Amino acid sequence: MSKIIVDMMGSDLGCKATLEGVTLFKKEHPDCELVLVGKKEEIGEGTGCRIIEANDVVPMNAGALQVIRMKESSMYKAIQAVNEEKADGVVSAGGTGAFLSGCALILKKIPGITRPALVTQFPTLIEGKKTVLLDCGASTENTPEELVSFGLMGKLYAEAICGAKDPEVYLVANGTEEGKGSVVGKEAYKLMKETKLYNFKGNIESKEVLNGTADVLVADGFTGNVLLKTVEGVAKFMGKNLKKIYKSNLKTKIGYLCVKKEMGGFLKMMDPKQTGGALLCGVNGVAVKAHGNSDGFAFFRTLVLAYELIKANVVEEIKKGVNPSE
Template sequence: MKIAVDAMGGDNAPQVIVEGIEQARDEWDNLEFVLYGDQEKIKKYLKNDTRISIVHTDEEILGTDEPVRAIRSKKNASMVLAAKSVKDGENDALFSLGNTGALLAAGIFIVGRIKQVDRPALMPTLPVTNSSLGVNILDVGANAEAKPSYLQQWAVMGSIYARDVKKIDKPRIALLNNGTEYDKGDTLHKDAYQLLKNTEGINFIGNVESNNILAGVADVIVTDGFTGNAALKATEGTATILLSELKDALLNNGIFTKMGAAIVSPSLKGLKKMFDTSQAGGAVLLGLKSPVIKAHGAADAKTVFYTVKQINDMLQNDTINKANKYFEKMSTEK
């Protein structure tokens, strides 16, 4: 299996990408990698080119570029050529740390969506208090507006992903809402609730409120992209501020506080590990014909390694084709 890698995307490209890809290559001998980007910059960090090839590109999409315009105008950009290689069947999956909007555009307009999926959704993994598997939430920004049928499709794909990649036999699917009662929310959420409740093949457990996103009450949470993006950023921002304030309080309030900090240090390391999302990999753009994964622009080599693991699991389990077959069955039964 071959993975197309946008080697020029992200804050620390191509160094962390090359380092992470080499680690992944050494771990999984069934994978080959094609790195798209500036050949000289990539070779500077590449120690061993076994099962790693380079396609030289003289353009790259920047974080400041307007996504759709960049995809259409920068025909030789590393992300664009990597996406085209997946569309043409030369590679099996696409991985980038670059411009999120541009990757979404490349996924939709170049790789292409599954026929029965109206709108692809962006799905990251967030930490939870009682499990190392985390919770998947979708959509977190690919679609500002949604219909109940979109949320149904995302729930199905999220459930298949949780079974294949996270090895959860019966993933708990929840709808993000402003109350747990079935009749809470606006028309979208009320209609989505009824649709999810009657969707065959998923374990729908009802509504979940935003204060329980990290509580481990569900394995997959579905929502519209506007709400999901706001909830994601509020959660990440709160966690960052709390950890920063806790560190400041323990280290900058006198010798006795520092002594106390030394005593509770092992427990604090556990807390820090909980919020270390590198092992969760990247955010998956679900609903496309091939796996397309976006890792954070500031990701390190460890995150790149675990994102490759995530892609490998999707390819090994034929996750995309399972979603295809589900929706084909659904359409024939209507």
């Protein structure tokens, strides 16, 4: 039976959102044990889950080390409980910096990984093919060597989660030729070209990220974060414009009714809430970061993601891939 520890206090919307997410998840996956960490009086008895009491909340903009000092916080106690409870994973909607450093210090990094990375997946133009992006924002800056290891973690993630065979790894750059890229990217390119760890295919421009060319996109945490949030922003912009178009007049309203089913599926695919957060790849445990502004549904989807990552044994696969001799 899988066991996930849930930081109930991290979301901007407070316990209401996380509680709703937990309730939705339990209905769908009664076979998975959830242990909830937070204020007992806010969580209540309704979920039927065990509660670990924690009365402090790590502030959203907490410095990377602040969580370590806040030993009574829901985030600290939740991460800690992964070890104590021998759980498979932990989910939090709290601040990224705090969650990253908390997981790295308490769960420990996988040997061989110097810097964990947030990983997410995009849909692409190729039916059924997903593209994996990392780092989506665990770091603000990275070394070339860290980018090289992101490529390896991305490859292992794509194999374990997206069913990719011999995944093609690309570096996000401002042009496709060698010699393009950020200062760090250019150095990483040289190292990745020589690596035997994975199938490095060179640079890719961000206009290609959704067309299914790449299995894995590697970027430093700042660039990856801007890329991910631009995708979200444009998708939202297009969705709002489509709504406006359909509401224009009677004819367009009829037009909407004719495509409602197909359009609904598509807009759902593009909704960041469906994605449900990102895995912090490179630590001992399935540590999943939900959006800070997660509502109940988004938090539910994050729990589902964590559950799927556990089922796919992603952490073990990464450990084995990074340390093949062990």
